[in-house]
Amino acid sequence: MAYTPQIELVTDFPIAYESQDHLVPWGTRRDNSQNPAFNGKLYRLFSELNRPLRVLDLGCSGGGFVRDCINDGCLAVGIEGSDYSRKMKRAEWAYLADSFLFTADITKPFRVTDRESRDPLKFDVITSWEVLEHLEERDIPALISNVRNHLNPDGVFVASISYVSDFVQGVELHRTIKMKDWWLSLFKQHALHDMPGAENYFNTQYVRGPKQQAPGSFHVCLSPRADATRSFPSLTFRDRILDAWYFSKPHRVIRKLVTMRD
Numbered sequence: 081m082a083y084t085p086q087i088e089l090v091t092d093f094p095i096a097y098e099s100q101d102h103l104v105p106w107g108t109r110r111d112n113s114q115n116p117a118f119n120g121k122l123y124r125l126f127s128e129l130n131r132p133l134r135v136l137d138l139g140c141s142g143g144g145f146v147r148d149c150i151n152d153g154c155l156a157v158g159i160e161g162s163d164y165s166r167k168m169k170r171a172e173w174a175y176l177a178d179s180f181l182f183t184a185d186i187t188k189p190f191r192v193t194d195r196e197s198r199d200p201l202k203f204d205v206i207t208s209w210e211v212l213e214h215l216e217e218r219d220i221p222a223l224i225s226n227v228r229n230h231l232n233p234d235g236v237f238v239a240s241i242s243y244v245s246d247f248v249q250g251v252e253l254h255r256t257i258k259m260k261d262w263w264l265s266l267f268k269q270h271a272l273h274d275m276p277g278a279e280n281y282f283n284t285q286y287v288r289g290p291k292q293q294a295p296g297s298f299h300v301c302l303s304p305r306a307d308a309t310r311s312f313p314s315l316t317f318r319d320r321i322l323d324a325w326y327f328s329k330p331h332r333v334i335r336k337l338v339t340m341r342d
Contacts, residue, residue, distance in 0.1 A: 084132075085194035085201060087157055087180060093188035096161030101214055104251045105164040112142025112171040113209060115292060117285040117326045119148055124313055125236075125281070126204055136192065136203040136230055138223075139211030142171030143181045145287050150180060157192055157203075159184050186211075186226060187219035202232045208239040209288035210297065212263070213246075213254045220256065224270040228304055236310070237272060237302040240288045244296035260298045272302040281312035283323040291327040 096102050126133050133154045137146050140158025142165055149156035158181045160166070165173045166183055173181055184190045192201045206227050215223060227237050241263055246253045264274050278301030288294040303310065315323070325331055 084155065086196055087182075087201070088193050088195040089157075089159065089182040089184055089190060090193055091184040091188065091190035093185035093190070095163050095183055096185035096187070099161050099185070099214070100251050100253050100255070102162040102164075104249050104253070105162050106248045106253060107210065108141055108160060108162040108164050109168070109170065110141075111210075112144040113287045113292065114144040114148050115285060115287045115326070116148065117323070118282070118287050119145075119152060121282055121285060122205060123152070125310075129204070133205065134201065134203040134232075136206045138186050138206065138208040138227070139214075140181060141165065141209075142173070143176055144172060145207070145209070146180055147172045147176060150176075156180060157182070157201075159186055159190070161185055187215060187222045189222075190226060192230060201230070202235070203230050204232050204235045206231050206235065206237045207287065208237075209286070210240055210242055210294050212239055213242045213256055213258075215256055217256045220266065221270060224267065224272060228271065231304055233304060234310065235304070236275065236278075238278075238282075238286070238299065239302075240286055240294055240297045240299050242294065242297040260300070263300060267300065267302055271304060271306075273304070273306055275301045275303050275310065275312075277312040281315065283315060283320065285323050285326055 101108055135149045135154050135156040137158040140146055140160050143158045146156045146158035160183050163183045165171060166177050193199060194201060231237060242254060243257055243259050284291050286292060286299055289297055289299060
């Protein structure tokens with residue numbers, strides 16, 4: 081049986097105390113996003129691995145995506161800047177807190193390690209859903225550094241990023257509102273490179289995005305390899321039909337009736 085690390089998060093900044101999302105908890109007390117179709121695409125993309133896929137979700141909110149990955153046999157870890165869900169034992173925090181879900185300021189140095197060996201862990205996939213725009217522009221390079229420090233050389237970083245305002249309770253929660261070209265240029269400056277073919281492969285199926293209750297957002301799929309050579313599987317006609325169906329208006333209505341979730 082393969083060895084499963086016991087996870088430890090090492091940081092001097094256990095909460096993002098200065099973040100507006102901690103001071104005015106909104107998404108962190110409401111969101112718990114999941115999309116099995118995205119998970120399936122990840123597993124197909126990394127089907128050559130002879131060990132469990134390793135996934136790190138930054139800004140994990142309720143931890144639903146992390147829980148789905150664990151249930152599917154992955155080693156998955158989530159980090160959230162606010163301690164609201166942890167204190168309230170909300171969603172997956174009631175079961176996964178301090179074992180797979182942790183709090184930390186992701187714009188400050190942190191290390192995900194094996195509790196027993198103290199060895200740092202690297203991940204095949206790092207995700208961040210509707211999080212980056214919440215960061216102050218000056219803090220984004222530090223976040224990118226944390227991504228690079230935890231990403232395997234052949235890994236991918238997938239994120240959804242909003243380019244519209246989000247004004248809640250008198251506070252602008254979106255601190256860096258920029259279009260996709262600006263973000264891709266910044267990532268490239270910090271050695272994370274756009275991956276041709278990713279948008280076609282994921283084909284609207286992400287954990288968050290315009291089809292998943294995040295209008296006014298776009299996606300990036302990035303590699304630490306400048307050549308970005310990973311090839312994406314071809315989509316069949318059936319794949320494209322299912323991608324069009326998942327999170328379409330009829331699908332959302334049926335999903336809400338069956339699961340009582342939007």
